[in-house]
Amino acid sequence: MAIPVVLITGFLGSGKTTLLNHLLWDPEMGDTAVIINEFGDVAIDHLLVESAIENAVVLQSGCICCTVRGDLVDTLDDLCAKVARGELPPFSRIAIETTGLADPASLVRTFLTERLLADRFTLRAVVTTVDAVNGAVQLDEFEEARHQAALADVIVLTKSDLASPEAVASLTARLKEANPSAAIVPVVHGAIAPDTLFALVPAHPSRADDEVLAWLNSEAFEETDGHAHSHHDSSIKPFAVTLDRPVTREALRSWLRSILSLRGADLLRMKGIVALKGEAAPIVVHAVQNALYPPVQLAAWPSDDHTTRIVFITRDIAPEALRNSLEVLASRSAA
Numbered sequence: 001m002a003i004p005v006v007l008i009t010g011f012l013g014s015g016k017t018t019l020l021n022h023l024l025w026d027p028e029m030g031d032t033a034v035i036i037n038e039f040g041d042v043a044i045d046h047l048l049v050e051s052a053i054e055n056a057v058v059l060q061s062g063c064i065c066c067t068v069r070g071d072l073v074d075t076l077d078d079l080c081a082k083v084a085r086g087e088l089p090p091f092s093r094i095a096i097e098t099t100g101l102a103d104p105a106s107l108v109r110t111f112l113t114e115r116l117l118a119d120r121f122t123l124r125a126v127v128t129t130v131d132a133v134n135g136a137v138q139l140d141e142f143e144e145a146r147h148q149a150a151l152a153d154v155i156v157l158t159k160s161d162l163a164s165p166e167a168v169a170s171l172t173a174r175l176k177e178a179n180p181s182a183a184i185v186p187v188v189h190g191a192i193a194p195d196t197l198f199a200l201v202p203a204h205p206s207r208a209d210d211e212v213l214a215w216l217n218s219e220a221f222e223e224t225d226g227h228a229h230s231h232h233d234s235s236i237k238p239f240a241v242t243l244d245r246p247v248t249r250e251a252l253r254s255w256l257r258s259i260l261s262l263r264g265a266d267l268l269r270m271k272g273i274v275a276l277k278g279e280a281a282p283i284v285v286h287a288v289q290n291a292l293y294p295p296v297q298l299a300a301w302p303s304d305d306h307t308t309r310i311v312f313i314t315r316d317i318a319p320e321a322l323r324n325s326l327e328v329l330a331s332r333s334a335a
């Protein structure tokens with residue numbers, strides 16, 4: 001069984017350590033190993049993670065999202081070896097706190113493409129902290145902050161005690177617009193129970209039940225449909241595309257290959273449920289930039305609606321371009 005990994009990301013000072021520290025005090029987190037990635041020579045966050053947790057390790061040599069992929073593999077190996085030797089208690093989950101400037105997309109890609117990791121660990125969720133006081137400015141100014149929000153499965157809105165209710169409401173609306181599928185939860189001083197936080201993570205899309213539809217949440221994307229209401233994030237667009245005809249596996253494979261290789265860098269996130277020609281059940285596809293999660297064949301359709309639905313969060317890709325490419329995919333499949 002692959003060990004689930006949760007990434008905790010968020011802009012500089014947005015409250016990642018505070019959240020992790022609170023979570024670690026909870027007995028429910030007892031079987032979670034923690035990796036803290038610090039950038040620079042002086043590691044201090046792990047001192048701030050002050051609980052007596054035994055299996056916290058610091059990965060200090062650089063930012064895991066860019067330079068120290070090998071170190072991440074080594075650190076995970078080391079954790080597993082220590083458990084095998086009885087030096088650490090066994091764990092059933094890993095939480096990784098990234099640096100504030102990490103692009104979580106690179107980490108997602110590492111987990112999917114690094115063979116040594118992909119076989120043993122499964123990335124379950126990206127949790128992103130967004131600061132209610134400084135978040136709006138950070139989203140305006142830093143692409144890293146926009147990526148962290150766009151990739152989140154759960155957004156923890158921190159410091160709402162310091163912001164006005166109006167500011168909290170307007171930031172929440174903006175985050176919903178940027179990432180319609182993320183759950184958004186206000187948390188003050190990291191005070192949330194692990195079970196409550198992890199319950200917000202959508203279930204793994206491998207089951208033919210309503211949870212797949214909740215995971216896809218295409219209705220929320222259709223409401224937005226690429227029309228960003230604020231001027232801020234206008235280059236980052238969430239939208240949904242539907243297709244009423246099934247496609248062949250071969251055509252789907254080549255469509256995925258071409259969009260990921262040609263536009264992968266601007267494809268922050270893609271999730272979809274696709275009707276396959278001649279098959280009774282659909283396939284679930286899921287990608288972050290040019291990294292494709294292993295597609296999952298469902299046992300049955302989760303509802304009576306057998307339409308192909310794919311949701312995207314993209315940068316500078318017109319919804320029409322993806323709609324057209326899907327039409328081409330469908331007509332190729334009809335031949």
Ligand SMILES: Nc1nc2c(ncn2[C@@H]2O[C@H](COP(=O)(O)OP(=O)(O)OP(=O)(O)O)[C@@H](O)[C@H]2O)c(=O)[nH]1
Pocket residue numbers: 010011012013014015016017018019045099100129158159160161162187188189190
């Ligand atoms: N008032 C208030 N302060 C908070 C809250 N969450 C975090 N803080 C404070 O914000 C500051 C930054 O929090 P950290 O948890 O260190 O943030 P971080 O994201 O780990 O920071 P970096 O590691 O520098 O990226 C600390 O002084 C925290 O005490 C909150 O909900 N309310």
